[in-house]
Amino acid sequence: MKPIRYERRKYTQGPTPIERLERLSQVLGGPHISIKRDDLLGLTAGGNKTRKLEYLVADAIRQGADTLITCGAVQSNHCRLTLAAAVREGLRCQLVLSAPETGDYNPQAGGNHLLFHLLGAEQIEVIPADGDMLAAMEKLADSLREAGRKPYLIPVGGSNEIGSLGYMACAEEIEQQAWESCTPFDYVVTATGSGGTQAGLIAGFLARQSSAKVIGINVSRDRASQEAKVQELLARTAAEVGLQATIHADVVQCEERFVGPGYAIPTEEMVEAVQLVARTEGILLDPVYTGKAMAGLIGLIREGRFSQDDHVLFLHTGGAPALYTASELFLPKQG
Structure with missing residues (x-):
């Protein structure tokens, strides 16, 4: 590996927590769901x-x-x-x-x-x-x-090959936490937009020879465009650090069905997901990224994508300040 992986500033003290979402898992009747709280990262109001x-x-x-x-x-x-x-x-x-x-x-x-x-x-x-x-x-x-x-x-x-290094480091952090808790994760689900988070996670898991699969839930583009974007950034990130692992095309998985009409445009599924997580776990998602990503996870669970024994980690990428610009989506209707 090249030394650039170790050249960074530090804005967060220690790893972000992983919490088990037992009530949400029970309501959905699907796999064991946990959440990686990157909304608690350092700097103003946190986020990936x-x-x-x-x-x-x-x-x-x-x-x-x-x-x-x-x-x-x-x-x-x-x-x-x-x-x-x-x-x-x-x-x-x-x-x-x-x-x-x-x-x-x-x-x-x-x-x-x-x-x-x-x-x-x-x-x-x-x-x-x-x-x-x-x-x-x-x-x-x-x-x-x-x-x-x-x-x-x-x-x-x-999202370039330097920024993506942050999520290579996150993948290593997840693997360490999985080892400490004796809970290996079969899947990691994340919002995917500019692509750096997903590309970095995949590169990090490849570097650790992890079997965890990363599923990106698109917040803007169609599937083909988003997968091509992530694949290109993954290749650049791997080259930046000298990663020698073989990268197969199918390692990049992006789901386009939960975007709705377009970027930052609300969907009914997003509103349901934000409300459900708030009311079962007391955790705030946002209407642009994590709300649609959770809507994707819920949709995949309902479709039977995962077994009940699977351990699925949802990456909370932050963004809660946007909730307060969309109060009309969540307040009771008047009249």
Whole structure:
């Protein structure tokens, strides 16, 4: 392995817990379900991007950067956490946000958008939903370079071969926790969007020669596009660390049936999943990522995808601030 796997910042003290969801498992009558609480990772309000940023920010500091630039949706968890990492490290941060695909951009929105301002983003640029976020980031970077500053660009979701190292490390953490609890996991289920979390998990399990299978529940693209995206990033991640394992195409599994009309657009299955987990386990999911991922897990259980003896680990990737921008989905209907 190459030393880059060991070159990171540290924003969380110790591993995130794995909890057994006994009441949810009983209600669904399916496999043994546990949850990996990556919503409890360090930095503001937690979430899976923290693991990626430990490596990305280390790379930025190594290159002498003074400003992080990244992009995402107007309620992006990744933008929130990148900004929080910048604050922690004494760096400045600029954000490129894509306007919602449905409805208008609200400059007074709450949730993560509120936190962008509270945490002190140096600049926020909002572009159309179909705009080129990379080009917008490059334009900001050029302006900073002209002013004698040193920007570091982080892709959407922190999903490149460096960011994915965070979930290689997570796979190793899961394997250690499984050994300590005498509970090997047959499947790990996660939301998959920009692809870095899923690619990193697969690479990490391959490096440990684990038999755990990773199932991604799509939050945006169709199955073929998402699997191709994850496969390409998996190959780059493996090359980055010098992983010699044979990577078969079928190691990447993505389920497209739970996306609904599109990214961040609610579905009835998502609403049911968020309510069910809240009312059986007291755990909050979000309407964009973990709600749809849990809806996927519930759907697969109901279809008989797993045996009752299987141990399934659901990865909670965070995102709860988005709940407070969608209260109309969960409050009782008036009238």
